[in-house]
Amino acid sequence: MAIFVxxxxxxxxxxxxxxxxxxGYDVVVADNFSNSKREAVKRVKELAGKDFSLYEIDVxxxxxxxxxxxxxxxxxxxxxAGLKAVGESVKKxxxxxxxxxxSTIALSNTMIRHGVNKIIFSSSATVYCPDNxxxxxxxxxxxxxxxxYGWTKYMCEQILTDVVNAGSGFTAVMLRYxxxxxxxxxxxxxxxxxxxxxxxxxxxxxxxxxxxxFLKIFGDDYDTADGTGVRDYLHVVDLxxxxxxxxxxxxxxxxxxxxxxLGTGNGVxxxxxxxxxxxxxxxxIPREVVSRRPGDIAICYAATDKAKNLLxxxxxxxxxxxxxxxxxWQKNNPGGYGL
Numbered sequence: 001m002a003i004f005v006x007x008x009x010x011x012x013x014x015x016x017x018x019x020x021x022x023x024g025y026d027v028v029v030a031d032n033f034s035n036s037k038r039e040a041v042k043r044v045k046e047l048a049g050k051d052f053s054l055y056e057i058d059v060x061x062x063x064x065x066x067x068x069x070x071x072x073x074x075x076x077x078x079x080x081a082g083l084k085a086v087g088e089s090v091k092k093x094x095x096x097x098x099x100x101x102x103s104t105i106a107l108s109n110t111m112i113r114h115g116v117n118k119i120i121f122s123s124s125a126t127v128y129c130p131d132n133x134x135x136x137x138x139x140x141x142x143x144x145x146x147x148x149y150g151w152t153k154y155m156c157e158q159i160l161t162d163v164v165n166a167g168s169g170f171t172a173v174m175l176r177y178x179x180x181x182x183x184x185x186x187x188x189x190x191x192x193x194x195x196x197x198x199x200x201x202x203x204x205x206x207x208x209x210x211x212x213x214f215l216k217i218f219g220d221d222y223d224t225a226d227g228t229g230v231r232d233y234l235h236v237v238d239l240x241x242x243x244x245x246x247x248x249x250x251x252x253x254x255x256x257x258x259x260x261x262l263g264t265g266n267g268v269x270x271x272x273x274x275x276x277x278x279x280x281x282x283x284x285i286p287r288e289v290v291s292r293r294p295g296d297i298a299i300c301y302a303a304t305d306k307a308k309n310l311l312x313x314x315x316x317x318x319x320x321x322x323x324x325x326x327x328x329w330q331k332n333n334p335g336g337y338g339l
Contacts, residue, residue, distance in 0.1 A: 001026070001073050001074070001075040002025070002026040002027060002028045002072050002073060002074055002075065003020055003025050003026070003027050003028070003074075003075065003076050003077070003078060003247060004027075004028045004030070004068070004069075004072070004074045004076070004077045004078070004116075005017055005020070005027055005028070005029050005030070005077075005078045005080065006030050006031070006059045006077070006078070006079050006080055006081035006103070006107065007030075007031055007036070007059075007079075007080030007081035007082065007122075008027070008029030008030065008031055008041075008054075008080065009029065009031035009033060009036035009037065009038070009040045009041050009044075009054075010031065010035065010036045010040075010080055010081075011036075011180070011190070011191045011192070011236065012080055012122070012177075012180055012236060012239060012240065013029075013031070013036075013078075013080040014036075014040045014041070014043075014044050014189050015184060015189065015236045015237055015239070015240040016078065016080075016239075016240040016243045016244070017029060017044050017048070017052070018044055018047055018048050018184070018189075018240065019237070019240040019241050019243070019244050020243070020244055020247070021048040021049075021050050021052070022048070023244050025244075025247070026052070027052045028052065028053045028055070028068065028072050028074065029041065029052060029053065029054045029055070030054075030055045030056075030057050030059060030065075030068065030081070031054070031055075031056065031057075031081070032056060032057060032058045032059070032081075033056060035083070035084075035194055036192075037192065037336075037337035037338075039337040040189055040192070040337055041054055043188045043189050044189060046188070047184065047186060047188060047189070053071075053072065055068055058103075059079075059081040059103040059106060059107055060099065060102040060103045060106050061106065062106045062109060062110055065106060065107060065110040066110055066113070066114075069110055069111075069113075069114040069116065070114070074114070074116050075116070075118065075251075076116070076118040076119070076120065076247050076250055076251070077107065077111060077116065077118070077119045077120070078119075078120045078122070078243055078247070079103075079104065079107055079119060079120070079121050079122055080122045081103050082099060082100040082103060082122070082152070083095065083096050083099050083100060083149070083152075084149065085149065085198035085199075086126065086147045086149050086150070086198065086293075086296070087147075087198050087293055087294070088149075088198060089147050089148040089149035089150075089152070090147050090148060090294045093148035096148045096149055096152050097148065097151075097152060097155075100149075100152035100153070100155075100156060101152060101155055101156060101159070104121075104156040104159055104160065105159060107119075108159065108160065108163050111170075112163075112168060117168060117169050117170045117171060117255070118170070118171045118250040118251070118253070119160065119170070119171070119172050119173070119250075120173045120175060120243055120246045120247060120250060121156065121157065121160055121172060121173065121174045121175065122175060122177070123153045123156070123157055123174045123175055123176045123177070123259075124149070124150065124153045124176060124177055125176050125177065125178050125232070125261070125263070125300055125302065126145060126146070126147065126149060126150030126153060127142045127143075127145060127150055127153050127154040127157065127176065128140050128141065128142055128176075128300070129141040129142060129143060129144040129145075130144065130146055130297045131144075134267070134299055134300070134301055135265060135301050135302055135303040135304075136261065136300065136301070136302055136303060137261070137303040137305075137306075138176070138259045138260065138261055138303075138306050142154060146296070146297060147294070157174050157259070160172040160174070160257070161257050164255065164256060164257050169254075169255045170255060171250045171253040171254075171255050171256060171258075172256075172257050172258070173246045173249065173250050173257075173258045173260065174257070174258070174259045174260070175242065175243065175246060175260055175262050176259065176260065176261050176262065176302075177234075177239060177262050177263070178231065178232035178233070178234060178261070178262065178263035178264070178300070178301065178302050179199075179231045179232055179233045179234065179263075180233075180234060180235075180236045180239050181199075181201040181233045181234070181235065181236065181322045181323075181326060182201075182235040182236045182237065182317065182321070182322035182323075182325045182326055183236065183325045183326050183328065183329035183330075184236075184237065184325070184329070185237075185325055185328070187325070187328035187329045187331075187332040187333070188329075188332075189329070190325075190326065190329030190330065190333070190336075191205075191236075191326075191329075192333075192336030192337050192338075193336075200215075200270060200273065201233075201273070201277075201322075201326055202326075202330075203215055203216070204273070204274060204277050204285055204326075205277075205326050205327060205329070205330035206330065207285050207286065208277070208281065208283045208285060208327065208330065209330050209331060209334045210334070211334065211335075213286070214285075214286040214287055214288050215274065215285050215286065215287040215288070216287075216288060216290045217270055217271075217274075217287055217288065217289045217290065218290060218291070218292055218293040218296060219289070219290075219291065219292035219293070219296070220289045221292075222292075222298040222299075223298055224269055224298055224299060225269065226269050226271045226272070228269045228270035228271045229269065229270055229296060229297070229298060229299070230267040230268065230269045230270075230298065230299040230300070230301065231267065231268060231270075231300055231301065232263040232264055232265070232266060232267060232268070232300065232301035232302050233264070233268050233273060233319060233322065234262065234263055234264050234315050234317075234322075235315065235316075235317035235321060235322045235325070236322075237317060238315040238316055238317050239262055241313065241316075242262045242307065242311065242313050245311040245312060245313040246260070246311060248311075249310060249311050258310065260306050260307050260310060260311065261302040261303060261304060261306060261307060262302070262304075262307055262313075263301060263302030263304055263315075264301075264302070264304070264315045265301065265302055265303065265304040266301060267299060267300075267301035268319065273319075274287065276319050276320060276323050277323040277326070277327070279320070279323075280320045280323035280324045280327065281323060281324065281327040283327070
């Protein structure tokens with residue numbers, strides 16, 4: 001029996017594959033490498049000390065999925081594959097809707113055909129309405145998303161919920177991530193955006209290593225303590241361990257939908273994050289304030305009680321560790337996986 005990981009060569013997927021193997025699972029990975037590199041898979045195999053099957057496919061392709069499910073005895077799916085940049089989704093909404101919804105539909109159909117009924121879905125805090133009180137609980141209002149990326153996650157959650165409600169015996173665990181940062185402590189795998197980073201931590205790291213002239217801070221006039229946006233930043237290895245916990249939880253489930261936040265429960269502002277990086281690394285980050293980015297909100301952080309109670313999971317790594325691990329990855333790989 002194996003865990004099928006879509007988007008397993010990506011930032012979160014690659015770290016999760018390592019943690020799954022460490023926990024004794026066999027894995028099968030699918031990725032189309034549209035936003036990831038083959039080198040990441042090579043390094044994951046080296047770090048894990050174990051080989052695994054890799055398929056270069058588009059997860060929207062049902063026939064390609066059928067072949068994989070025929071060859072391998074899949075017990076659970078972790079669905080990471082999807083386009084994920086908030087800003088880009090505003091500029092390319094149709095591309096996001098087509099890819100993210102179609103991949104989830106194709107995967108669900110394939111699972112039903114092959115009798116696989118457990119899925120861990122990579123969702124996002126962007127599904128929550130922007131006017132909720134903080135911290136966000138799993139019962140906070142959803143919808144009213146501020147960008148197409150968030151809407152695709154919202155719609156995919158609904159698709160999977162409807163599959164469960166259709167009486168298929170499905171278990172769907174929706175993991176709503178907050179803001180993953182950091183890298184593997186080895187410095188061999190980490191976040192490697194293909195173009196200008198849409199997320200702040202790789203932008204900070206690329207500025208620190210000299211690939212970017214300065215860090216752009218998108219707005220300093222939010223209603224926060226220092227005027228910059230506040231987010232819940234969790235270490236990617238903690239997030240990966242959360243997926244392992246979700247797989248174990250799903251294995252004991254007889255069917256149903258569970259929605260679970262994965263975050264630290266603490267809000268950190270952009271300026272606080274930059275200061276933490278400088279303190280952890282000794283590298284000063286030149287910065288410039290620019291106008292707000294479409295789709296961004298002022299404050300977003302998680303309530304984490306449900307993850308503790310259902311999964312027995314909570315974050316372990318500190319913000320300082322996340323900054324140091326990010327810098328180790330970027331310093332050792334100034335051009336990312338392109339070296």
